[in-house]
Each structure stands twice: as structure tokens, then as C-alpha cells.
Amino acid sequence: xxxxxxxxxxxxxxxxxxxxxxxxxxxxxxxxxxxxxxxxxxxxxxxxxxxxxxxxxxxxxxxxxxxxxxxxxxxxxxxxxxxxxxxxxxxxxxxxxxxxxxxxxxxxxxxxxxxxxxxxxxxxxxxxxxxxxxxxxxxxxxxxxxxxxxxxxxxxxxxxxxxxxxxxxxxxxxxxxxxxxxxxxxxxxxxxxxxxxxxxxxxxxxxxxxxxxxxxxxxxxxxxxxxxxxxxxxxxxxxxxxxxxxxxxxxxxxxxxxxxxx
Amino acid sequence: xxxxxxxxxxxxxxxxxxxxxxxxxxxxxxxxxxxxxxxxxxxxxxxxxxxxxxxxxxxxxxxxxxxxxxxxxxxxxxxxxxxxxxxxxxxxxxxxxxxxxxxxxxxxxxxxxxxxxxxxxxxxxxxxxxxxxxxxxxxxxxxxxxxxxxxxxxxxxxxxxxxxxxxxxxxxxxxxxxxxxxxxxxxxxxxxxxxxxxxxxxxxxxxxxxxxxxxxxxxxxxxxxxxxxxxxxxxxxxxxxxxxxxxxxxxxxxxxxxxxxxxxxxx
Numbered sequence: 001x002x003x004x005x006x007x008x009x010x011x012x013x014x015x016x017x018x019x020x021x022x023x024x025x026x027x028x029x030x031x032x033x034x035x036x037x038x039x040x041x042x043x044x045x046x047x048x049x050x051x052x053x054x055x056x057x058x059x060x061x062x063x064x065x066x067x068x069x070x071x072x073x074x075x076x077x078x079x080x081x082x083x084x085x086x087x088x089x090x091x092x093x094x095x096x097x098x099x100x101x102x103x104x105x106x107x108x109x110x111x112x113x114x115x116x117x118x119x120x121x122x123x124x125x126x127x128x129x130x131x132x133x134x135x136x137x138x139x140x141x142x143x144x145x146x147x148x149x150x151x152x153x154x155x156x157x158x159x160x161x162x163x164x165x166x167x168x169x170x171x172x173x174x175x176x177x178x179x180x181x182x183x184x185x186x187x188x189x190x191x192x193x194x195x196x197x198x199x200x201x202x203x204x205x206x207x208x209x210x211x212x213x214x215x216x217x218x219x220x221x222x223x224x225x226x227x228x229x230x231x232x233x234x235x236x237x238x239x240x241x242x243x244x245x246x247x248x249x250x251x252x253x254x255x256x257x258x259x260x261x262x
Numbered sequence: 263x264x265x266x267x268x269x270x271x272x273x274x275x276x277x278x279x280x281x282x283x284x285x286x287x288x289x290x291x292x293x294x295x296x297x298x299x300x301x302x303x304x305x306x307x308x309x310x311x312x313x314x315x316x317x318x319x320x321x322x323x324x325x326x327x328x329x330x331x332x333x334x335x336x337x338x339x340x341x342x343x344x345x346x347x348x349x350x351x352x353x354x355x356x357x358x359x360x361x362x363x364x365x366x367x368x369x370x371x372x373x374x375x376x377x378x379x380x381x382x383x384x385x386x387x388x389x390x391x392x393x394x395x396x397x398x399x400x401x402x403x404x405x406x407x408x409x410x411x412x413x414x415x416x417x418x419x420x421x422x423x424x425x426x427x428x429x430x431x432x433x434x435x436x437x438x439x440x441x442x443x444x445x446x447x448x449x450x451x452x453x454x455x456x457x458x459x460x461x462x463x464x465x466x467x468x469x470x471x472x473x474x475x476x477x478x479x480x481x482x483x484x485x486x487x488x489x490x491x492x493x494x495x496x497x498x499x500x501x502x503x504x505x506x507x508x509x510x511x512x513x514x515x516x517x518x519x520x521x522x523x524x525x526x527x528x529x
Contacts, residue, residue: 096352112270
């Protein structure tokens, strides 16, 4: 069991509002009219099998992929007209987007700190190096770090601008169980202490159950289920979240009823 | 425009230079090799030619100016390629940085690195072969400025091409200076070219620089207007290149090229 208090106050103020989001590539519908909200202090799990549309959704929220239809707003501002302002307070980490391997850990953090306009950058870098146990690797090029260490550098980059919206695509995928537990604890503390809203994808259902306040199950670009990860399995006649996940992946029709926006 | 973001791009390249000799050497190595080769050619020509022409400022100067243009253009593209090679697009384009700030960073980087290259070439050319940039008088400044602007324009345009076509299209970029050189009249007057090539020369800012340079060296009256026209065309090209890059970037965002940028995924 993670040593993290599960109790916290989730704000009623939505940080992220996604409405009618759709992405079509030719004849392929990657994301199909999804709507959801994410509130301050909340950790929302975006779950689903490979190709369900999770990463496409994250890319649209990050502004690196234009939706075919729908709207995304962060702190009341829409991403189309306020992209730069929104991204100043948004950040992300993904296992498929490591930081440049030809720069050291400290150099990468300084570059991204400047790009995000972080004030007191030197102090911030020191804080993050300590927070993610990276002090010993300060002057090591990221390319020679282990995948777990690279993941921690990516997370340090994601925390550098004290984001109000944090997007984490499989943040603990390359970590050993001990480090994964530490990172989960950090993420959860970060969400509780700093009024951040976190959208997280993971294929580790144990992690999802212990870290997420709410989950959305995506299948073929649609939201299939939504709810408390601790209660959802029983509500759908399953013993565990993993069993529910497998059902979503293999027999989505048995669960299909499109969820209304929260 | 937040200059701290453009500074981040410059700083990134400074870190890369500091950590890698393989990036420092090309800043001046090829240009210096060219200067050595053409330095001896001009020495030989000065010895055997019966005319009064001094080939040092004419041919060696032309090589120096053309290498400088190449350095400026490739300085922009190389800085951009660093993001391609390290597959950094998703990280860098999901920051608050605007396209104008990114391109300003690329331009500032190449301005610094190509100045280093130019200094190395001038030192080599003057120390070993007696080329003095004073032989071009004050016109040296507008000549250099026009070539900087032209190099920046082609550099940004080349970045747009690679962003649109994918990393494998990098090989399109390296030969661009060699393709332009015959039209730019680097080593001979534009009037030497067939008529259809002269039409292309007139839309290349560099051709005005090299025509002007030959006028200076031959002690003919140098008209500033053609050089100004060259500068005007170069500025127009920069605006056109910026517009092209912005359009390609928007296309990449619409079609997911930024999010899944790799040689395999870009069609």
C-alpha cells in the first residue's frame, strides 16, 4: 500500500474542460466526441487499450495536435487563442518523449526552465534534482542514463514550471517497483499541495487504483466508463480494475453506453 | 516575443558545442580548407596570368563570401536539425515558445556561429594569402549583411522543408548552396551565363553582392543601389520563409506530424 494519504479536497473549479473533442485521420476516428472536466487537486486516470485515443487526447490538450472538432479550455482560456499562456502553466511527461540525450540533466532543466519562463531557475533546478534523486546525475548526459533515470528527468522537467495542469503519459512505465512507489507518492503529494490538476494514463491498474481520484475508460476513441477506480469494478460485476480493463479491451460492446460529460 | 525563449535555443547550442568537438570543428574547418585550396589556386593564377587582375581579392574573396553564406544557411538548419536528431519536437513544441521565438533563436545561433567562421576565414586568408577585407572598403559591410539575410532566408525555408517532408529529406538541404552557386555568379560575371540563367540570377540576392565585389576589386564605380536591391530581395525572402515555416508548422499540428515526427511516420 502506498504511504500516501488518500484524503484531499478536490476543488469544484475545473482546470481543464474538454468538450466534444474529435480527431479524425482520413477514415480513422482516433478520438470520437469526448467531453470531460478535470478539477484542481484532482488526479484523473485516462485508461484504455493501445490505440484507444489516450495519447491523441493528450497531444490535443498540449496544442501539438489540432482537433477536428470540439474545444479545450484550461483555467477558462481556450487553447486555440491562448496557447502560449496556457502552456506556461501546463507541462507533460511521457515515456516516448525523453529529453535530448546529448545534454546533461542540469542543462536540459535549464533550457526547459527558460522556455517555460521559470523565475529563480537555479534554485528550482536544485529543488528538482533533490526531489527526483537526480543530484548525482546533474552533469551526466541524459542519453547515458537508465530508462528509469530518464523517466525521472522527464518528470523533473514536467514539474519545473509548477504547472496547474500536468499531463502524465505512463509516468512510471520504466521504473522499478520501489522507484515507481516514490514517484506515485510525489505525484500525489504534488497534486495535494500545489492545486494542480493531473491527467494520467497508465496500464498499471494497481497504480491507477492508488493514485487516481476518478478514471475514464476509453475504447475506440469514446469514453466508455467513468467513475471511482475503487468502485467501478464492483459496479460492472468485476473483481478488480484489471479485470474491468481487460473487458474494455476485449469486449467493449458488453459495457458500451457513452458517458455524458461530468 | 520573450527573448529568454530565443536565448534558450542559443544556450542549448552553446551547451552542445561545449560538449562536442565534432560540432566545433565544422564551424570553420571546411571554410578554412576551401581558403587554403583557393588561396594556392589564386597564387598560381597571379603568377601565370598576363593581365593586371589580382585574383586574391577576386577569387579568394568570392570563396570567402560564398562559404560565409553557406555557413549562415547551414547554421540555421543545423540548429533546427538538433531537435530532429534528438527527437525533441514534442518536448520543444509543447512549451509556451512561439514560432517567432524559435526562429529568432535559430537566427541568433547562426549569427554567432557564422561570425566565428567568418573570423577564422579572414584570419586564414589574410595571414596566409594576403587577402585584406579592407580591399572591399566600406562595401564589405553591406556585402556581408545581404549574405547574412539571404542565408537566414534559405535556412528557414530549408527547415520548413524538413519539417514537412520528414528527417529523411535532410539530404535535400546540404547541396542547396552548390546548386545556387552557378546562378549567383560567385566566380564570374552574371553576363557570362545564358539568358535563362541570368533571369534566375536576378532573383538571387547573392548575385548582386558578387557583381558589386568584382566592381570594387576592378576599381570600377560601385553602385550601392544593386546591393540595396539584393538586400530588399533577401528581406522579402525572409518574410516568405517565415510565412512558409508558419504554414508548414500549422499543417504539422493539424496532421499530427509534430506529435509523431520520425522518418517512418511522416508521409
